[in-house]
Amino acid sequence: MFGYYLDLALRSLRRNRMLTALMVLAIALGIGASMTTLTVLHVLSGDPLPGASSTLFYPQIDPRDMDGYEEGKKPPDQVTWIDGMNLLHAKRAAHQALMTGGAVPVQPAQSSIDPFYSDARFTSADFFPMFQVPFLYGHAWGESDDDAKARVVVISRALNDKLFGGKDSTGQTLRVKDTAFRIVGVIDSWRPNPHFYDINMGNYSGLEDVFVPLTTSGDVRLDHNGSMDCWGTGSGDDDHMETQPCVWLQFWVQLDGADQVKAYRDYLVHYSQEQKSLGRFERPVNVALPGLMEWLDINKVVPGDVRLQTWLAFGFLLVCLVNTVGLMLAKFLRRSGELGVRRALGASKREVFAQLLVESGVIGLAGGVGGLLLAFLGLWLVRRQPSDYAALAHLDLSMLSITFLLAVGSSLLAGLLPAWRACQIAPALQLKSQ
Amino acid sequence: MMQIKPILAALKRHKAGTILIALQIALTLAIVCNALFIIHQRLDRVARPTGLDESNLMAISTRYVGMDDKDTGAAIRGDLAALRQLPGVEDVVSINSYPLRGGGWSTGVRVNVDDKKPKGHTTLYFSDEHTLATFGTRLVAGRNFQADEIGEADPKSVGDPAVVIISKALADKLYPDGTALGKPIYIGDTKKPSTVVGIVERLQVPWNGNWSDTFFENAIIEPFRLTGSFTNYLIRSKPGQLDALLKAAPAALYKVNRMRVIPSDRGVRTFAQVRERAYRADRGMAILMGVVCLVLLAITAAGIVGLTSFWVGQRRKQIGVRRALGATQHDILSYFLTENLLIGVGGVVVGAVLAIGMNLWLVTQFEMARLSVLYVLVGVVALLLLGQGAVLAPALRASRVSPVEATRSV
Numbered sequence: 001m002f003g004y005y006l007d008l009a010l011r012s013l014r015r016n017r018m019l020t021a022l023m024v025l026a027i028a029l030g031i032g033a034s035m036t037t038l039t040v041l042h043v044l045s046g047d048p049l050p051g052a053s054s055t056l057f058y059p060q061i062d063p064r065d066m067d068g069y070e071e072g073k074k075p076p077d078q079v080t081w082i083d084g085m086n087l088l089h090a091k092r093a094a095h096q097a098l099m100t101g102g103a104v105p106v107q108p109a110q111s112s113i114d115p116f117y118s119d120a121r122f123t124s125a126d127f128f129p130m131f132q133v134p135f136l137y138g139h140a141w142g143e144s145d146d147d148a149k150a151r152v153v154v155i156s157r158a159l160n161d162k163l164f165g166g167k168d169s170t171g172q173t174l175r176v177k178d179t180a181f182r183i184v185g186v187i188d189s190w191r192p193n194p195h196f197y198d199i200n201m202g203n204y205s206g207l208e209d210v211f212v213p214l215t216t217s218g219d220v221r222l223d224h225n226g227s228m229d230c231w232g233t234g235s236g237d238d239d240h241m242e243t244q245p246c247v248w249l250q251f252w253v254q255l256d257g258a259d260q261v262k263a264y265r266d267y268l269v270h271y272s273q274e275q276k277s278l279g280r281f282e283r284p285v286n287v288a289l290p291g292l293m294e295w296l297d298i299n300k301v302v303p304g305d306v307r308l309q310t311w312l313a314f315g316f317l318l319v320c321l322v323n324t325v326g327l328m329l330a331k332f333l334r335r336s337g338e339l340g341v342r343r344a345l346g347a348s349k350r351e352v353f354a355q356l357l358v359e360s361g362v363i364g365l366a367g368g369v370g371g372l373l374l375a376f377l378g379l380w381l382v383r384r385q386p387s388d389y390a391a392l393a394h395l396d397l398s399m400l401s402i403t404f405l406l407a408v409g410s411s412l413l414a415g416l417l418p419a420w421r422a423c424q425i426a427p428a429l430q431l432k433s434q
Numbered sequence: 435m436m437q438i439k440p441i442l443a444a445l446k447r448h449k450a451g452t453i454l455i456a457l458q459i460a461l462t463l464a465i466v467c468n469a470l471f472i473i474h475q476r477l478d479r480v481a482r483p484t485g486l487d488e489s490n491l492m493a494i495s496t497r498y499v500g501m502d503d504k505d506t507g508a509a510i511r512g513d514l515a516a517l518r519q520l521p522g523v524e525d526v527v528s529i530n531s532y533p534l535r536g537g538g539w540s541t542g543v544r545v546n547v548d549d550k551k552p553k554g555h556t557t558l559y560f561s562d563e564h565t566l567a568t569f570g571t572r573l574v575a576g577r578n579f580q581a582d583e584i585g586e587a588d589p590k591s592v593g594d595p596a597v598v599i600i601s602k603a604l605a606d607k608l609y610p611d612g613t614a615l616g617k618p619i620y621i622g623d624t625k626k627p628s629t630v631v632g633i634v635e636r637l638q639v640p641w642n643g644n645w646s647d648t649f650f651e652n653a654i655i656e657p658f659r660l661t662g663s664f665t666n667y668l669i670r671s672k673p674g675q676l677d678a679l680l681k682a683a684p685a686a687l688y689k690v691n692r693m694r695v696i697p698s699d700r701g702v703r704t705f706a707q708v709r710e711r712a713y714r715a716d717r718g719m720a721i722l723m724g725v726v727c728l729v730l731l732a733i734t735a736a737g738i739v740g741l742t743s744f745w746v747g748q749r750r751k752q753i754g755v756r757r758a759l760g761a762t763q764h765d766i767l768s769y770f771l772t773e774n775l776l777i778g779v780g781g782v783v784v785g786a787v788l789a790i791g792m793n794l795w796l797v798t799q800f801e802m803a804r805l806s807v808l809y810v811l812v813g814v815v816a817l818l819l820l821g822q823g824a825v826l827a828p829a830l831r832a833s834r835v836s837p838v839e840a841t842r843s844v
Contacts, residue, residue: 026737319461322457326740333451
């Protein structure tokens with residue numbers, strides 16, 4: 001029966017080529033636009049560390065003075081050196097890491113390569129196990145290196161390829177700002193998206209090339225980058241960064257399970273009270289402990305334009321569908337005579353309904369295929385844009401299946417009303433008017 | 435207009451089709467109005483003047499490598515001297531940032547030393563007495579810096595300047611009565627006043643995103659050349675010499691000192707390139723919205739053509755009867771045009787409500803302004819005209835139906 005309906009559908013579609021083309025094109029454009037924007041949104045709002053993100057938290061405390069105090073405001077987005085170090089050394093979480101971004105001058109040993117600046121991350125030992133960073137060669141540095149301000153460095157695969165031709169470079173020396181660092185590890189290809197651990201550096205920027213212990217970076221006076229908020233007598237003076245009343249460091253912890261989260265929140269409250277009684281903190285105790293995904297949400301990491309485009313595209317799809325419903329309705333009703341004959345010859349309402357649904361399904365399928373091609377084209381166009389997330393816009397398997405479901409589902413939905421209306425006709429009336 | 439009653443009666447027999455066309459017109463109107471509004475907002479943003487004379491202007495960003503930060507002051511002076519000697523260079527400054535660059539300094543400003551809250555927010559530009567000539571901005575009051583007022587400062591510990599030049603927008607914000615010239619201002623948390631010695635007509639902040647919209651023309655120029663490893667050179671060329679300088683200027687810098695990095699990406703740019711890069715996202719959004727609007731309108735028009743064609747085909751016999759009973763071709767034509775107008779009016783009424791509702795929702799979700807009613811009116815007229823245009827071809831075909839059709843049975 002299905003084969004027969006399909007044959008009927010194709011015949012009917014061929015009879016009115018312009019109209020068929022219009023319906024297919026409308027669905028294809030709608031699907032193509034929605035899938036392109038939805039894919040970009042999907043990529044941008046993804047989980048940077050699937051599996052691990054639910055155990056990562058971003059503690060916030062409020063160390064500022066009373067100037068400009070307003071009740072109910074959130075604590076600062078970053079921590080001071082003193083608080084960061086206190087929380088780091090307290091080791092109340094399974095893992096914890098303190099960090100900031102920077103840019104360092106790399107001086108290659110080869111004279112053939114000019115010195116250049118690399119993005120860097122100054123952090124502590126737990127960064128690597130906590131964020132499950134994969135290593136190509138070697139390993140992370142240890143806590144003892146943090147304490148000793150050791151001249152050790154972990155580099156990215158890209159930098160290793162550039163300077164050492166991709167060979168195992170552990171044990172070799174990397175000159176950074178006239179200082180010799182021993183390479184202890186090379187990170188394998190790894191690019192968490194968004195760049196969640198420091199969203200000051202561009203929400204979707206790639207991995208840094210150079211990782212140096214935070215303590216060492218202060219010792220060697222490497223330049224740190226990112227936002228810095230000072231109050232009172234604070235200034236960005238590098239000589240006294242370790243005592244300045246400025247927040248400029250990110251602090252992440254790993255907490256396994258609700259008990260640990262609660263315990264850590266209590267600890268933050270306790271710590272704030274203690275600092276207040278010591279006179280360092282002035283404001284009422286104000287702590288927050290958002291999880292990773294929540295933190296990305298709070299900071300509206302997904303660009304507004306992308307969300308706007310997605311809504312626009314779905315509005316567009318809706319208009320395309322309404323258009324298709326209207327055209328199919330007109331088309332099916334126009335064939336009342338033919339349908340009347342089929343009904344009179346014994347086809348049940350259900351069978352006529354099924355026949356018409358097959359026809360709309362064919363249009364949906366053709367529109368879906370067209371939409372998929374348009375989505376590929378759209379994503380190719382997105383990838384040519386200069387934004388730092390552009391390179392990520394690829395259609396994965398789940399989005400591919402969603403595209404197809406969306407296409408066939410929406411056009412079947414669009415066929416539902418016309419098919420139902422058309423099979424309501426009384427066969428006798430139609431035959432008489434012939 | 436006598437025809438409206440029979441038209442309504444006929445439409446009642448095509449309820450579903452009528453509602454679908456009206457709905458499509460309504461949705462199209464809502465989306466197109468909002469999209470046009472967004473396009474307009476983006477283009478307004480792109481059209482904002484920086485306050486600079488942007489022709490004959492170029493920027494170089496450079497970083498020293500392997501040089502102690504304390505020595506960079508002399509190095510920058512050496513660079514400036516070398517650049518100034520190049521043929522074709524009108525003027526040049528070393529500056530921490532410039533409009534449309536995307537990154538820079540911002541801080542609050544107070545007018546009284548005891549004020550707890552800043553009276554205005556501003557960006558800070560650090561440069562010397564060549565700044566105004568290089569920018570090509572005009573003083574509207576006061577004077578330029580004098581050479582002996584210029585100092586050098588480490589970016590990590592910049593002191594408070596004795597004198598500053600500020601933009602007119604900031605001057606009006608701090609001293610609304612227009613008396614800013616010669617008055618003290620307090621930059622950041624400082625207790626030491628800086629005297630306003632000059633006011634420039636217009637100077638934009640380095641950012642062009644939404645977040646700086648509240649202070650996008652508030653700027654202070656401080657008479658310090660910043661040391662440190664990173665700096666920007668802004669070069670004004672003599673007319674017609676810019677292209678030659680794009681190659682000659684970085685070459686001259688490398689000749690002075692090889693221990694530097696000028697990034698291949700965005701290291702050397704004309705100001706036209708700076709502007710293009712800064713507004714690429716806004717322009718892209720505007721183009722995308724424009725394309726979506728056009729395609730939507732085309733689809734809606736095609737839908738109207740398709741549906742009306744069916745109706746005409748369905749009613750050939752009735753049309754023939756009307757013609758046989760004495761209706762002119764013009765009567766038939768105006769019948770279909772009026773029918774479409776009625777559906778269109780229904781659609782745009784719903785669409786106008788939808789457009790405003792959609793805008794109110796967008797305002798809560800995105801940083802957007804309220805839609806002006808003008809857009810809705812323009813959209814309404816445009817869609818009604820579109821409908822009439824789309825229906826014209828099938829209506830003309832209907833008007834040419836011969837009265838003989840009335841006698842045919844199929």
